[in-house]
Amino acid sequence: MSPHPLPGALPAPRRPTADSVPSLRWGVLGTGWIASRFVASLQSSTTQRVVAVGSRTQASADAFATAHSIERAVRRATALVADPGVDTVYVATPHHLHRESALLAIEAGKHVLVEKPLGLNAIEAQEISDAAAAAGVFCMEAMWSLFLPRFDVVRQVLDLGMLGDVRTVLADHGEHFDAPHRILDPAMAGGSLLDLGTYVTTFATWVLGPASRVQASGSMTPRGVNGQAAMVLTHAGEATSVLHSTLLTRTPTAATIAGTAATLTLPGPFFQPGDVAVTSADGSRTLTWTEPEPIGHGALFHSALEAARCIGEGLLESPLHPARAVVRNMTALDEVTRQVGVTYAPTR
Template sequence: MSIPSLPDALPGPRRPRPSSVPSLRWGVLGTGWIASRFVASLQASTTQQVVAVGSRTQASADAFAASLGIARAHASAEALVADAEVDVVYVATPHHLHLAGALLAVGAGKHVLVEKPLGLNAAEAQAISDAAARAGVFCMEAMWTLLLPRFDVVRQVLDAGLLGDVRTVLADHGEHFEWPHRILDPALAGGSLLDLGTYVTTLATWALGPATTVQATGEMTGTGVNGQAAMVLTHAGDATSVLHSTLLTRTPTAATIAGTAATLTLPGPFFVPGDVVVTSADGSRSVTWTDPEPIGHGALFHSALEVAHCVGEGLLESPLHPAAAARTNLAALDEVTRQLGVTYAPTPAPTPNTSSGHGAAGC
């Protein structure tokens, strides 16, 4: 197989312009950290309209709506999804409530964007995607990293075969958290894996395909959640990913995708806007794409643009992050949790009193 030589410059991203997609009317389920940053990102960078918010109490919904200039505030998830002015629901509740919120939304005929992880496990992700398919509505996990311009550059490098035969992915994600942050609370499905580990396993399964074997080790915190995990995944053709997540320490949070012809490096933090560096296998040449977007959560709007683009095209899922990809990632994490003895409290059935709140935790 002929391997293309490194170009003088890496390709530019092909992400849609905010003005090129339909302006959807968004309802936000949840009033926590990630919900506020998502709304602020849409308001600052898109023509998307955030028209309603739902929370477990009227007071919480009213305060969130007032702080962000949202017209309508609902005291329950059921009231939000019943709002006739809402086209798409963004589920921004804690992890263990994603299933309930997503099923309420699709049951009401709303398109849905569910904060990562799509569910606590692959079975929940399957249930959500199946329900959306039956209802004929769009559904996507909000894995915003894969929808950034930075990652469209990576996508094109991989598609062009510039790395040769990709054999290795290395990635870590480490941040330090103190109690009472919700990531340390087992009642809220806390721990390093669903918040931080999902980024590294998503990268690995995106670049190398499903895991065929998983080996994991780790440690628990005093509060009863996974503190850190080291994971080695084998993929098709014995390609390997070496991954790490921790909520105990701040780590470089960088990533590498390495092939026989070249190595692609994502300086940390790899999951947000940032540069892409490709270096030939012999180290003699290197080419860099420099991201014009500032590092930070202001880029959350890219996932909303993908939703709007797909809805405008009549698609029920994103070709860039389909439901099967989210399930593949969660299947790998399911095996990690099994090996580490990590369990999550059962997901409650959909009720009108859907709790809200996401902490920072790399979302």
């Protein structure tokens, strides 16, 4: 059977615009690198309002509030989640504090957007999701890639069956880090897997579904965090994903979805805004969607728009990244960590 012919063009993305969703009042827990970029992205590209920030020290909260023109700065997380002027809490604390921070906000009746990973493992991710559902508040992992216009193009290509029977996913994420970066600290659940590896496993399980088998190998740094990991996941129908993460070297950080009719490629960094290319199986034709937005973390606001859209519609989770998808990914990642000998300090 000859491959199905490609259409005239790739589909256009369908992401919500800034003025099409409610303007929520956000409180931010954490004052690190990702929190700063998230707030800057919201303030430059949306009508969302960041009204409060909380940190472990008042000085850090004050400095962050001054830098981002935020009204209120508090030292205790309990004070932030109790603020009646806050609708939604963005959890940007270190990985090992995600569970504690998210549950605190949920208990206070706040919607939560939790930086990835939602928890250190599938058990924590399920616990947080269950608590939010029981409290009747919205909860979502801020896996920002899945809410980008680029990924909505990919989503439609897959839904339309343009690639045919998808057999293979390839994805890589490698960056180099120097001390004293948090990712190198075992006390803060550092290592390549929760920071970088979660992008590639999320991508694979998003495209191919749960992993039925996992094979992994890796190496540790002298400080005792995972330096790099190579993973082979088997999915339904014996489809395969071949994945890699490293914090030791900078790698292409590209991704490929290969089917019997066509192959889709995401030039690196695949998890950020960027182009999409689909090439027919015989190589005779390529369609390209070109990213209109600047590449970089300035696009973090797309996850906030998705949260605002869902909250405005009364949803308790995003249909684009529901709790079951997060747990599915973390279950695969848990098996990777087991096989490569990674353990994280308990959060209780």
